[in-house]
Amino acid sequence: MTHHHQFDAVIVGAGGAGLMAALQAARLTNVAVISKMYPTRSHTGTAQGGIAAPLGNMEEDHWEWYMYDTVKGGDYLVDQDAAEILARESVEAIYELEHMGLPFDRTEEGRIEQRRFGGHTRDYGKGPVMRSCKSADRTGHMILQTLYQNCIKHNVRFFNEFFVADVLVHDGVARGVVAVEIATGELHLFHAKAVLLASGGFGRMFAVTSNAHSLTGEPVAALYRRGLPLEDMEFFQFHPTGIYKMGILLSEAARGEGGVLLNGRGERFLENYAPTLMDLAPRDMLSRFIYQEVAAGRGVDGKDYVYLDIRPETINRYGSAPGGRTVTAAELEEKLPDIIEMMRVYMGVEPMREPVPIQPTAHYAMGGIPTDNDGRVLAGPAHTVSGLFAAGECACVSVHGANRLGTNSLVDLVVFGRRGGKALGEFCRRADYAPLPPQAEAEAQGALAELRASRGRERVGTLRSELQRVMMDKVGVFRKAAGMREALSTVRALKERYTQIGLDDRGGTFNTDLLEAFELGALLDLAEVTAASALQRTESRGAQYRDDFPERDDTHWLKHTLAYCSEGASVRPTRGEVRFEAKPVVVTRFEPKPRTY
Amino acid sequence: MAKVTLKIKRYDPEREPASWWSEHALEAEPTERVLDLLNRVKWEQDGTLSFRRSCGHGICGSDSMRIDGANRLACKTLVSELGSAITIEPLLGMRVQKDLIVDLEPFFAAYRTVKPYFISNAPPPPDGRERLQTPAQRLRFDDTTKCILCACCTASCPSFWASSEYIGPASIVQAHRFIFDSRDEGAGERLQVAGETMGVWRCHTAFNCTLACPRGINITQAIGEVKRALATGRVE
Numbered sequence: 026m027t028h029h030h031q032f033d034a035v036i037v038g039a040g041g042a043g044l045m046a047a048l049q050a051a052r053l054t055n056v057a058v059i060s061k062m063y064p065t066r067s068h069t070g071t072a073q074g075g076i077a078a079p080l081g082n083m084e085e086d087h088w089e090w091y092m093y094d095t096v097k098g099g100d101y102l103v104d105q106d107a108a109e110i111l112a113r114e115s116v117e118a119i120y121e122l123e124h125m126g127l128p129f130d131r132t133e134e135g136r137i138e139q140r141r142f143g144g145h146t147r148d149y150g151k152g153p154v155m156r157s158c159k160s161a162d163r164t165g166h167m168i169l170q171t172l173y174q175n176c177i178k179h180n181v182r183f184f185n186e187f188f189v190a191d192v193l194v195h196d197g198v199a200r201g202v203v204a205v206e207i208a209t210g211e212l213h214l215f216h217a218k219a220v221l222l223a224s225g226g227f228g229r230m231f232a233v234t235s236n237a238h239s240l241t242g243e244p245v246a247a248l249y250r251r252g253l254p255l256e257d258m259e260f261f262q263f264h265p266t267g268i269y270k271m272g273i274l275l276s277e278a279a280r281g282e283g284g285v286l287l288n289g290r291g292e293r294f295l296e297n298y299a300p301t302l303m304d305l306a307p308r309d310m311l312s313r314f315i316y317q318e319v320a321a322g323r324g325v326d327g328k329d330y331v332y333l334d335i336r337p338e339t340i341n342r343y344g345s346a347p348g349g350r351t352v353t354a355a356e357l358e359e360k361l362p363d364i365i366e367m368m369r370v371y372m373g374v375e376p377m378r379e380p381v382p383i384q385p386t387a388h389y390a391m392g393g394i395p396t397d398n399d400g401r402v403l404a405g406p407a408h409t410v411s412g413l414f415a416a417g418e419c420a421c422v423s424v425h426g427a428n429r430l431g432t433n434s435l436v437d438l439v440v441f442g443r444r445g446g447k448a449l450g451e452f453c454r455r456a457d458y459a460p461l462p463p464q465a466e467a468e469a470q471g472a473l474a475e476l477r478a479s480r481g482r483e484r485v486g487t488l489r490s491e492l493q494r495v496m497m498d499k500v501g502v503f504r505k506a507a508g509m510r511e512a513l514s515t516v517r518a519l520k521e522r523y524t525q526i527g528l529d530d531r532g533g534t535f536n537t538d539l540l541e542a543f544e545l546g547a548l549l550d551l552a553e554v555t556a557a558s559a560l561q562r563t564e565s566r567g568a569q570y571r572d573d574f575p576e577r578d579d580t581h582w583l584k585h586t587l588a589y590c591s592e593g594a595s596v597r598p599t600r601g602e603v604r605f606e607a608k609p610v611v612v613t614r615f616e617p618k619p620r621t622y
Numbered sequence: 623m624a625k626v627t628l629k630i631k632r633y634d635p636e637r638e639p640a641s642w643w644s645e646h647a648l649e650a651e652p653t654e655r656v657l658d659l660l661n662r663v664k665w666e667q668d669g670t671l672s673f674r675r676s677c678g679h680g681i682c683g684s685d686s687m688r689i690d691g692a693n694r695l696a697c698k699t700l701v702s703e704l705g706s707a708i709t710i711e712p713l714l715g716m717r718v719q720k721d722l723i724v725d726l727e728p729f730f731a732a733y734r735t736v737k738p739y740f741i742s743n744a745p746p747p748p749d750g751r752e753r754l755q756t757p758a759q760r761l762r763f764d765d766t767t768k769c770i771l772c773a774c775c776t777a778s779c780p781s782f783w784a785s786s787e788y789i790g791p792a793s794i795v796q797a798h799r800f801i802f803d804s805r806d807e808g809a810g811e812r813l814q815v816a817g818e819t820m821g822v823w824r825c826h827t828a829f830n831c832t833l834a835c836p837r838g839i840n841i842t843q844a845i846g847e848v849k850r851a852l853a854t855g856r857v858e
Contacts, residue, residue: 062674062676062682062684063684063726063730063771065682065683065770065771066674066676066677066682066683066684067682068676068677068682070677070681070682070770071677071679071681071682080751117750119752120746120750120751120752123752123753124746124752124753125740126739126740126742126800126803126805126806128760128763128764128767128803129752129760130757130760131755131756131757131759131760132757133756133757134754135754135755135756136751136752136754137752160767161764163681163767163768166681166768166770167767170767171740174738174739174740175739175740177734177738177739178737178739178740208719237676237677237678237682238661238675238676238677238678239676271679273678273679274679363681366838367679367680370680370698370700371653371679371700373653373702484665484666484669485665485669486661486664486665486666487665489665528669529668529669529670530669530670530672532634532636532637532670533636534634534635534636534719534720535672535719535720535721535723536672537664537672537673538664538669538670541669
């Protein structure tokens with residue numbers, strides 16, 4: 026049986042963006058939040074280092090400097106009107122979080138304490154600036170907790186442990202979503218005036234990733250399958266400091282507090298690559314520099330990793346270098362308790378006495394569902410879908426361009442979650458319910474029933490690990506045409522094999538076998554779009570580096586990619602090719618320049 | 623690589639009314655997480671095995687379970703810490719829904735009773751900026767801000783096993799986080815809840831909660847501080 030619900034606004038996802046949007050929209054209209062997990066499990070909670078805002082609590086700072094850093098960090102593919110909103114509104118968003126009770130770290134004067142972070146500079150690149158507001162190294166945890174707490178305070182309605190199987194968009198108008206209650210396997214049809222997607226990233230398409238197992242992007246794939254475009258999917262950030270082999274993130278805050286990267290010879294190799302910002306250069310560059318050291322035979326023991334060193338004596342040795350500082354072990358334990366514990370637990374390393382093996386880890390999708398500055402989803406370069414909104418990592422505003430700066434994911438969540446939530450609430454006050462098509466849930470129901478009954482010989486786990494391996498090897502930090510073509514044909518072969526999978530679990534109760542199979546379908550589609558988008562962009566910019574096109578090419582490529590499925594309108598994985606369109610980049614204050622640090 | 627045997631307590635109401643045990647032999651690296659082993663069982667041997675998991679590194683709190691008799695996060699427990707025979711069960715004292723998945727609704731309902739959100743009637747500063755709080759005031763409740771609501775503590779508590787109406791250590795940790803926040807004005811309302819029959823006095827300082835907490839929160843101490851505030855009428 027299908028359960029029917031009607032809410033003015035339905036929000037999909039209960040991380041930072043979804044909860045912020047829910048708090049805003051709930052002031053104006055009735056809201057339901059659908060989440061694949063309990064909200065406190067959302068991946069926002071794992072963000073460590075901080076959230077930027079030019080508060081100027083520690084030293085002089087200005088939103089214009091922050092905007093510049095964001096634009097330059099994104100290798101000029103950032104839409105500058107959006108970056109200006111991000112930089113300006115970050116200040117009021119941080120104060121709003123504090124007023125909601127968020128326990129930020131404090132200065133002696135009682136103000137919010139700030140620290141340095143990668144790519145954030147004073148005076149348009151002259152040196153690092155203290156801009157990142159934080160709660161030790163669990164800033165995302167405190168943001169997620171605070172937002173969820175406020176949702177409880179304001180009686181926001183949650184549907185926890187529901188996954189979205191289809192987003193109902195017909196004739197350019199959003200009408201609701203179809204979701205599965207994981208505990209029972211029963212279908213729920215949500216009729217809504219408007220839908221806001223805030224489902225987070227989809228980094229599980231890569232073998233080594235900081236992303237949670239749950240980050241598989243079903244709602245993003247659902248829109249793509251319904252014929253809507255995805256923007257800039259070629260830009261996927263690899264964070265330079267993942268725990269070797271496991272990919273668990275070790276925050277940039279480790280370097281903000283003075284930690285350095287060392288090659289196998291114990292050299293601070295970034296002196297040769299980024300003489301001004303060194304270890305606080307942006308992530309895309311650091312990930313490349315690490316692999317360049319490895320390729321030159323200067324990895325540790327000739328292997329594919331280098332060291333992150335936060336030993337106080339190492340930090341203090343560089344204390345008088347530009348951006349250097351002096352620390353004690355006790356201060357580090359206080360400022361970085363979680364990541365120090367992760368080094369101990371997962372690596373068995375004592376970071377106060379020895380350096381930690383790290384390698385780049387797939388971390389963040391700059392691309393996603395294209396939106397305007399109020400979260401309205403775009404159906405093409407210039408028009409929107411009525412009643413459909415998106416915010417957070419699943420969306421592409423684009424404030425991150427070709428490479429996101431550290432802390433800017435959290436800023437994006439609160440600034441654009443807030444704007445999207447307000448626009449969603451206002452839309453619902455004006456709009457009526459668009460009728461649901463007859464048997465709106467039938468297609469999702471059919472696809473899920475087929476999947477649940479499938480008895481083929483392919484296993485979900487096998488297909489997923491083959492996908493993750495080829496994406497990591499061929500569509501990772503270094504790319505070239507032949508490798509990406511190989512990745513594309515592998516992904517398409519995997520999609521074919523996906524039609525031959527077999528499930529073990531045919532039940533209704535917590536059928537996570539079915540859920541993982543459904544998630545794999547989404548990952549396959551999104552990986553295909555990622556690889557195809559990367560292949561068509563014949564330049565290097567931000568997180569996309571191509572050996573065969575090593576330069577940025579503003580003449581031809583200062584534009585966003587919009588990727589569409591050539592045969593659309595299904596709930597199942599796509600079968601057609603990927604088709605492309607361009608969308609201009611908004612340039613207001615900062616003309617593109619060469620990017621050095 | 624070492625040989626390990628995973629013995630998992632299973633339950634599926636659609637298959638049979640009673641629980642049973644499944645056993646799985648695996649080759650495991652000492653650095654693998656118990657979660658990695660569970661995933662391998664699910665992906666390679668038995669797709670029906672069900673458990674919650676998400677972040678995989680001890681922050682989201684999804685994969686709390688009983689591992690060799692202790693409540694732990696599967697993603698924060700390495701094979702090297704355990705013997706070659708590993709026993710895995712769902713959390714105790716909570717209704718099992720399937721395999722290692724327990725019903726968390728009562729847990730979150732208890733959490734909500736302590737009003738786990740910032741309460742202040744004072745308007746924010748007129749300049750729109752942050753409320754002021756000294757580092758010492760901030761430090762006062764730092765420990766309890768670490769809670770990830772994984773339920774390891776509550777499901778390890780003998781008083782909770784004896785009466786599932788007890789709000790449990792996790793709820794008290796959450797109350798503590800606000801009661802001792804210098805900016806918050808809701809201490810009175812929360813202490814009232816904490817002082818009721820199903821509140822803090824059910825705690826008999828068994829310390830199980832503190833031992834179980836994967837975030838290293840000194841829960842017994844936090845509960846003690848809430849008790850003291852109730853007894854003295856002062857929050858300090």
